Amino acid sequence: MSILFQPLPSTTTTSIAASRTILACGAWLKNTACLLRSDGVCWSPVHGDLGDPANRLALEQSVAQLVVQANGSIVAVAHDLHPDFFSTRLAQRIAGELGVPAMAVQHHHAHIGVLMAEYGLQEPVIGLALDGVGLGTDGLAWGGELLLVDGASWRRIGHLGALALPGGDAAAREPWRMAAAVLHALGRGDEIASRFSASVGVMAARTVQTMLQRGFNCPQTTGAGRWFDAAAGALGISVKQSVEAEAAMALEKMAADYLVAHGEPENSGCYVPEANGKLDLLPLLAHLFACEDSGDPQTVARGAVLFHLVLADALIAWADQAARLHRAKIIALGGGCFFNRILTERLVKGLSRRGLKVLLPKTVSCGDSGSALGQAWVARQQLQADCALANQEPLMM
Helix, strand or coil: CCCEEEECCHHHCCCCCCCCEEEECCCCCCECCEEECCCEEEECCCCECCCCHHHHHHHHHHHHHHHHHHCCCEEEEEEECCCCCHHHHHHHHHHHHHCCCEEEECHHHHHHHHHHHHHCCCCCEEEEEEEEEEECCCCCEEEEEEEEEECCEEEEEEEECCEECCCCHHHHHCHHHHHHHHHHHCCCHHHHHHHHHHHHCHHHHHHHHHHHHHCCCCCEECCHHHHHHHHHHHCCCCCCCCCCCHHHHHHHHHHHHHHHHHCCCCCCCCCCCEECCEECCHHHHHHHHHHHHCCCHHHHHHHHHHHHHHHHHHHHHHHHHHHHHCCCCEEEEECHHHHCHHHHHHHHHHHHHCCCEEECCCCCCCCHHHHHHHHHHHHHHHHHHHHHHHCCCCCCC
């Protein structure tokens, strides 16, 4: 099992003694672990999703190898905020064995931390984190987050509107459930059975309709990935997914093919309102249902394009407003949704035109396989802040 070394900018590490090293145990999906040292980061191989026992064993073996390689220099073990992840429990066990603190890092803070580490940033940034799911500090499933990040200090300054997950994790595998959740949120829940019975069965459609009506087993999420699923479900592009992000990729391909053939369509009244830091995607999704109702494949494909472009334009205005309010010059983009080229390219161009510096990961994945670096960077910043606080002279009375 090979460990890969990656150098990082010197500004990332100058404030920490060379002998101090952070071990990070990574995320649940596409797991990797790493050591953040003074001269760079040592990566384990990608282990995959930790629902697989073989991947959990591989993570344990990698962590053991990283501990040996650190040669007694580890001062903390970082992990995801979720208490039930195998990687979290492993981090806590290893920290106990080493006699060092185990440090929880919020998932989306870690995504932005990846960019802070890669670019050696020492100034506050606006972080736009878009992915499927990560546990938030309020106990809810986050994934469409606008963050103000300044080292170990961070706060959530905005998020996508919340959407119900009918059936919990099942909703992430079946985009029609997310589309049903949108109908319910639009006050059109009585359409669920009639719209989806033919594709998923009468019983399943009626059950989800009832679940949403009663709020039973329908946790809330702000995850951008689930909004992409809802869009694919609303347009009839995807009902059930056999692999992760299948619906989002099908939605992007349909949009890309339309753009090649027809160019960018005019926006016929699609919009995403913002209020109190929250983006409301419901009006945009209502337009997609109307596209699907047309029965015209070209209109459906046009809807796929508009979802990407209108969402991107709303995100541009949202992030730009936050940057001006908080006097930040950098927008850091993190999370698996930035594998989507249409969304990412439009965001980068639009934000750059507004005079902002836009950063994407250079050599580390924008998705969960890169998040261990962000965990380690945040933990290091927190240790540094704690050390500075402890060394402050007492106030003179």
